[in-house]
Amino acid sequence: MTTMFDTVLVANRGEIAVRVIRTLRELGVRSVAVFSDADADARHVREADTAVRIGPPPAAESYLNVPALLEAARRTGAQAVHPGYGFLAENAEFAQACTDAGLAFIGPPASAIALMGDKIRAKETVAAYGVPVVPGSSGSGLTDAQLEESAREIGTPVLLKPSAGGGGKGMRLVRDAAVLGEEIAAARREARASFGDDTLLVERWIDRPRHIEIQVLADAHGNVVHLGERECSLQRRHQKIIEEAPSVLLDEATRAAMGEAAVQAARSCGYVGAGTVEFIVPGSDPSSYYFMEMNTRLQVEHPVTELITGLDLVEWQLRVAAGEQLPYAQEDITLTGWAIEARVCAEDPSRGFLPSGGTVLALSEPQGGGVRTDSGLSEGVPVGSLYDPMLSKVIAYGPDRATALRKLRAALADTVILGVPTNAGFLRRLLAHPDVVSGNLDTGLVAREAEGLVPDGVPDEVYAAAAAVRLDALVPRPDAGGWTDPFSVPSGWRTGGVRAPLLFPLRVAGVEPVTQSAPASAAVTPTRVTVELDGVTHHFHRNGDWLGRDGDTWHVQDHDPVEASLSGAGRAGADTLAAPMPGTVTVVKVAVGDEVEAGQSLLVVEAMKMEHVISAPHAGTVTELDVTAGATVAMDQILAVVAPLAEAEGAS
Template sequence: MTMFDTVLVANRGEIAVRVIRTLRSLGVRSVAVFSDADAGARHVREADTAVRIGPAPAAESYLSADRLLDAAARTGAQAVHPGYGFLAENAGFAQACAEAGLVFIGPPASAISLMGDKIRAKETVRAAGVPVVPGSSGSGLTDEQLAEAARRIGMPVLLKPSAGGGGKGMRLTRVESALRDEIAAARREARASFGDDTLLVERWIDRPRHIEIQVLADGHGNVVHLGERECSLQRRHQKIIEEAPSVLLDEATRAAMGEAAVQAARSCGYRGAGTVEFIVPGTDPSQYYFMEMNTRLQVEHPVTELVTGLDLVEWQLRVAAGEPLPFGQEDIALTGHAVEARICAEDPSRGFLPSGGTVLRLHEPQGEGVRTDSGLSEGAEVGSLYDPMLSKVIAYGPDRATALRRLRAALAATVTLGVPTNAGFLRRLLAHPDVVSGEMDTGLVEREVDSLLPEGVPAEVYEAAAAVRAEALAPRGGGWTDPFSVPSGWRMGGAHAAPAFPLRVPGREPVVHAPAPSAAPRVSHDAVTVELHGVTHTFRRAGDWLGRDGDSWHVADHDPVAASLSGAGHAGADTLAAPMPGTVTVVKVAVGDTVAAGQSLLVVEAMKMEHVISAPHAGTVAELDVTAGSTVAMDQVLAVVVPEEHTEGSGGTAGTPAQEEK
């Protein structure tokens, strides 16, 4: 079989960089594609050639099959690697590639279509002898049929969009009386996310484990599994930490689940790398149930690569080129342990709202047992148009304890100043006693989230920010120095008062801070060290940004006069501000409208997440500063609602935005 000469990578960010790395190692020419937002992106620079495919919105670039196929034709590509996300699981795109004479580096369109329909997928694998979660059967069920199936299964139940994935649109319903409203809401979410409101209902398993099996199939009838990955650490049904192997499974259960995954792959005529996902009761791992099959490479594939020694992207390419697998199931061995953390552009201190900005300083860990897959570079702009995942940090060790220790250290060394991320949160999560012991389930993160967030901004952060400002005011050069220009607090008559710096971190109360004279801070262009209460603290710095142990803070100067002038300008009015950078997609009110407390006023979208901005109280819309389609910055004023009854000193807080994954 002959390997391809040129492959087009129909994706962006870290997965595009990852695929290009393997293409380079095989001597295959890589073609990157980019939107206007990504013209200077890392994947564009690292590819052998790159093609512009449209403006920034994904619908006009990365999701345009016609533009991707045109780019492939113009560059002489013989195959297309879709990565994950975008069109990776789009049967129409896979078919269009085939019709254009291109090899789609993934399964046949028929397999994508079959496994993309959760109802058909369950029926197919059940017929192959794979255990499935008890639930409804048949497609196109009415609301009453869904409710009847839920009553027959027994509460609680999980409503799921048939056409969806990634946890989007799923609704957990615990009481029968809520079924009607929950079914209606699930249909709305499914229709908005996937253009298809077909639902199914499944039994809910309390405190479940999420275990997935990696499979690899060639075009010659060979199918093997590469062991499992534990994916139980999730937020809003989205994985954030994955590891291989799982501490839950013994060898017998691993073999049985692996064989079930192989049968699931065979049942749909699979080819290439894919993942079969199971839900497993933590109290009885032998009772596992098929959930769905992901017909693509998974985000968490590096942990499998590290414990098997196989490059999954390489084997995707070899299988797509027609090569048979040269190994059988008996040749697959799992050695050591690997854990992966997903670094996302989100701010844990603000309820994990999407973040953005310019990467001012970047340090991504490498070294013994540590691997970073990333699409970042210093100067990169992180906007609100695409997925919030920026990179992945993966650690490997001879045992789980070593891998966890290495990953915690690697996350502590991760620096992404200019863009808030979840790196510090993940480091603390990996130190949680239940994670360390392996006693995990899919609800652990949501239950423990408050304990994993620091209370407020540490005092030493303000201390370091003040030290940076004091150092900037210090005189430079030799000769006479005007004593009034030195930030020492010196005054005529011997009076001495430490200089005060009004500071603020967005979303926090302003602080008027005076560094202690005994602190003796050390400030350089990229670091600042301060001593507080006998403890020395060192921060990385870039401009007004400080970082330590994976956490970062944007410490800005606070101008109380400017802050008051930027308020609502109405007595007793409440200013509604953008909770994150994004785009206003819906405006439901106009100036002068009367609104009720909690009424939805606007919808802001960022990184595939919708945020509903609601009225904090009953009143009248006095100002509306945006329209549908407006791009907004974090903390930008969106609207002002004057309360029905003015009270002395009322107002000043915005309604809490509801978060909804798209």
């Protein structure tokens, strides 16, 4: 007879911390949240039974601070630590430190994390158990020259991958051998920043592949089962954005074979707990699948498996960590219905999916009727550039795939997050793409189709709604006696003249200003705007200058040409380099007076674990450089100016 923990510390933040806390509450287990100063008012802090501050905003000084986490567990009497995903979830040293401190680590043994966390050793280990692996480089600690040699032997295209970590961080697809050196350097830099380890490997790139993973669950008594597959082929920059279970690609025989391969991979490293074995599968031949890696933690997309199996994976993580034996064999696992998940992230599709930020001004997240939203959001909470951009996950369940797709599209249309640009509208349109509807997926689909799924400009009705809000603000409210001065009403009426509409100059960032009048049919309330334009009625959610509809949001502001010319925007031009996103300058490669070539890398800005290289717009001379490495910058902040050579010489 095992005894469940009394108190569990959740060593994470955001939606996964909220998700784990929910199951702890259902099991009657006391939850302990941890938080940095940036998250003092976060939702996971409020929903936990108790919370402990562990440091300042940077993750290295808070969520990655192992001594602070262990001290928080000691002070609160926690008996176990749940690492969530990200941060320290796949850190063998943290798992061992928990064990050494007398805490149960709710995850696999440190030895399994270390083995599977090294992608090179992992491939060698599972191959010995008969699991097929992707052809690639062999050996650890390869130099840049050795990596280039392996890549040339394999033949481009190849995929550069960090040996440590996962989640697509640091992965680089290289199709041109001439840029291998530059791509290796960039991959090492991202890997070092994300995982503290810049070891890389090279693998053959399989064109138009599908990404299918198998959920496994193992106890400490030698029992291992798989819970079916998840299709994760819809990705952008190697990051999954849509996941579903099961996959339309697999038949029962292939599902059973891949499931058994995943079970063998788990056995090969002495796995305990919930984990995921990831395979790359040629879409033209599903029976030819290759092991890519094992994620030794709970996956972001675990809810789709929960919905089709009826199992709470967090609960079984806890039960297994407490010593329980799995009560079911493989034949007891059944898959019922279909579930699809969409990851809502703080990024702006209209700006090339660059990370965004801001304060959540209005929030509405769908729940019920076959829809589940796992979220870490709450109104009034800021979304900064320090942590991962994922804000929430919207999951839909139905008896079949078509129903689940329809429910998820409707749920994304009902998702309202004002104040922070997100990809919710993009995801809704992606789910309506003919290839997605038909199940004809591959990992390159999003990259090929993304441009057509991002609206071109701002719809006219958005400006009309914004003008209606401006006009409503000018309307005087009745005094205490219920009387309104008719001469103060902004009707456009004038003595001896023709009624003229009031015009409002408006703009959305990155779009040319528009002059707009409010439609006579507009209706404005504190939270909604309804306008009729060309015989069509449009409903918007609103908060201040923010408008939202069907998952899309717009920040519409008044436009003053004089003010704009006097601000930093007035300096903008072909020679000016501005921050494309709020973040931190991590690399500065030039100084004032340096001559640069067109396209030369000058600076690197990082936000939400994503690097963006700032390159020279043309050949010239750096005449201004307004930042240094380590500086925090706002979106559109001027970073540098590169003057064409002739102009720079004339100025000197």
